[in-house]
Amino acid sequence: MFASNPIADLATIIPLDxxxxxxxxxxxxxxxGTIFDMIHKKSAQYFFAKAKAAEASRTRELGxxxxxxxxxxxxxxxxxxxxxxxxxKRRVSHLFTMYGFxxxxxTTIALVFAYPTQExxxxxxxxxxxxxxxxMFGGYWxxxxxxxxxxxxxxxxxxxxxxxxxxxxxxxxTTFGLVWSILHSMGVAPWNTVFLALFIISATALFGxxxxxxxxxxxxxxxxxxxxxxxxxxxxxxxxxxxxxxTDPELQKRFxxxxxxxxxxPPNMGLGIKREPPRHY
Amino acid sequence: xxxxxxxxxxxxxxxxxxxCPSDIMHIDTTYRRAYNIEPSMCWExxxxxxxxxxxxxxxxxxxxFAPLGHSVxxxxxxxxxxxxxxxxxxxxxxxxxxxxPITTKPWGTAIPQLKDVPAPTQEQRDSQQLYNEPKYIxxxxxxxxxxxxxxxxxxxxxxx
Numbered sequence: 001m002f003a004s005n006p007i008a009d010l011a012t013i014i015p016l017d018x019x020x021x022x023x024x025x026x027x028x029x030x031x032x033g034t035i036f037d038m039i040h041k042k043s044a045q046y047f048f049a050k051a052k053a054a055e056a057s058r059t060r061e062l063g064x065x066x067x068x069x070x071x072x073x074x075x076x077x078x079x080x081x082x083x084x085x086x087x088x089k090r091r092v093s094h095l096f097t098m099y100g101f102x103x104x105x106x107t108t109i110a111l112v113f114a115y116p117t118q119e120x121x122x123x124x125x126x127x128x129x130x131x132x133x134x135x136m137f138g139g140y141w142x143x144x145x146x147x148x149x150x151x152x153x154x155x156x157x158x159x160x161x162x163x164x165x166x167x168x169x170x171x172x173x174t175t176f177g178l179v180w181s182i183l184h185s186m187g188v189a190p191w192n193t194v195f196l197a198l199f200i201i202s203a204t205a206l207f208g209x210x211x212x213x214x215x216x217x218x219x220x221x222x223x224x225x226x227x228x229x230x231x232x233x234x235x236x237x238x239x240x241x242x243x244x245x246x247t248d249p250e251l252q253k254r255f256x257x258x259x260x261x262x263x264x265x266p267p268n269m270g271l272g273i274k275r276e277p278p279r280h281y
Numbered sequence: 282x283x284x285x286x287x288x289x290x291x292x293x294x295x296x297x298x299x300x301c302p303s304d305i306m307h308i309d310t311t312y313r314r315a316y317n318i319e320p321s322m323c324w325e326x327x328x329x330x331x332x333x334x335x336x337x338x339x340x341x342x343x344x345x346f347a348p349l350g351h352s353v354x355x356x357x358x359x360x361x362x363x364x365x366x367x368x369x370x371x372x373x374x375x376x377x378x379x380x381x382p383i384t385t386k387p388w389g390t391a392i393p394q395l396k397d398v399p400a401p402t403q404e405q406r407d408s409q410q411l412y413n414e415p416k417y418i419x420x421x422x423x424x425x426x427x428x429x430x431x432x433x434x435x436x437x438x439x440x441x
Contacts, residue, residue: 046289056373086294086334148293148308161310214312224289239352240336241367241378255380262362262382269362272388273332278295 002129003122006181007111010196016116022200023112026207033210034219040211043220047227059235070229078225087277090146093138097170100134103127104174129181132174139171151279165205166213172202282341283323284330286315290337297329297338331357331364342368351375359388 011019038044062070077083082098085091107128115124147167149155160168180195210216231238244251246266252259258266284306286297291314297306298315305319306329315338317323330338342353350371357364366379401412418425428435 043289084292086292148295148313149310153308163309163311163313220289228290238336238354239367239369240354241356241365241380243356243358243361243363243365243380246361246363251380257381258363261385266362266382267387268360269384269387270360270389272359272384273300274296274334274359275388278299 001182001185002126004185005111005115005118005120005125006128006177006184007108007116008118008120009184011116019116020112023109026203029208030210030215033208034216036211037216038220047223051227054231054234054236054238057236057239060233062230062234066233067230070233071226074222074226074229079222084221084225087146090142093142093146096134096138097142098138100131100136100138100174101170103131104135104177105131107131129178132178135170135174136178139167139174143167143171162212163214165209166215169202169206169209169213173199173206176202283320283325284317284338284340285320286317287337287339288312288314290335291315291333292335292337294334296332296334300328300332302326302328327355331355347375357383362387 007019082091082094085094107124110124111120111128115121143150144157145151149159149161150157176195176199180192180199183192183195206213206215246252246258246262247264252264293308293313293315295308295315298308300306303319303322303324305317305322306315307318308314309316315329325340325343327340330340336354336356339352339354342351347353347368348370352367352369354367354369355364362382362384364381364383366377368377368379369375405412424430
């Protein structure tokens, strides 16, 4: 069931050129939507204006090597392992959704453009199904339990707002795609056609709704994470104070309260208010 | 000036919503990021600014300690047990860094064990005074400390 290529079956009812044209159209919609989103929110303009303003507060100039190192750590920590999330559940759910989506997207492209027949390697089709299942696991966990509206604001899971366009269209695409594939392989008509229509509608909403949804976060979040590391490395720190090493005698001389009240080698005090996750109702 | 949130920094974790004594920090339903729903009710207590793990909330301090266009930013580090402030003037000429302890013992290790303390007597319960009041206002030293008993005088007008 999971080793059969759903796109090859689809190509028997819809011409392959139309399917390939649809995927290309979705790609164009994502690029266009991201550009319009950037112009509308003035995010690029904001970042450059901030960078220009921070120039005066720099304490050191960063070379190309430094920037490559920062980019590498941004990729390794913030992008690959979703290091931004403080909440471990949120982080695990995001990792499932992110890697599931990447797998689903890459295998869809492979199935549509490279292997549009039943002779496609079984592993590609299996990964397509696995990608969809991973998105569903991470996404439904997020939708029912983790997202802030439900876990913190105490609103019911079925209340839908505009911010949900991305997650709902993503969940719709993967869920309806998976259900369609299963029903199709079992030969359950006409439900397979119904779910195929729902799959196409959700995918169009996901890729065509970039301007209105948070789809573009996958492009601007890495940029923000990179900027966050740059301001620490070049000393501008967005005017934030530097804590320094509390055991440093020079620092203790400047701030005599530290050795007087905390001793010359202050211990790790552990977590205070951050011991408890925020749960506000 | 009331608190405001840098949307590119906020990750919507909700620490500010939890800590705000006025309950005016909320999560935006469109962007799922924190924002101040009622700026006129913000008394600039800095609780959310200090609690934010992403340093995404900022406030402009009062004009009596920093002139217009300045920046006052804070970093409260629980594990180090210190708080750092940086006050910077608009032209950068004044760049003041301050550091102070916020705890002397690891968090949660110095909680008063009130169940082990003897309960107040009936006389103490019937009294107008609050629990431990004579001790904490130092009446046990003799009487309430006043300006007069300390050889001080009330000065008229604003004094610094």
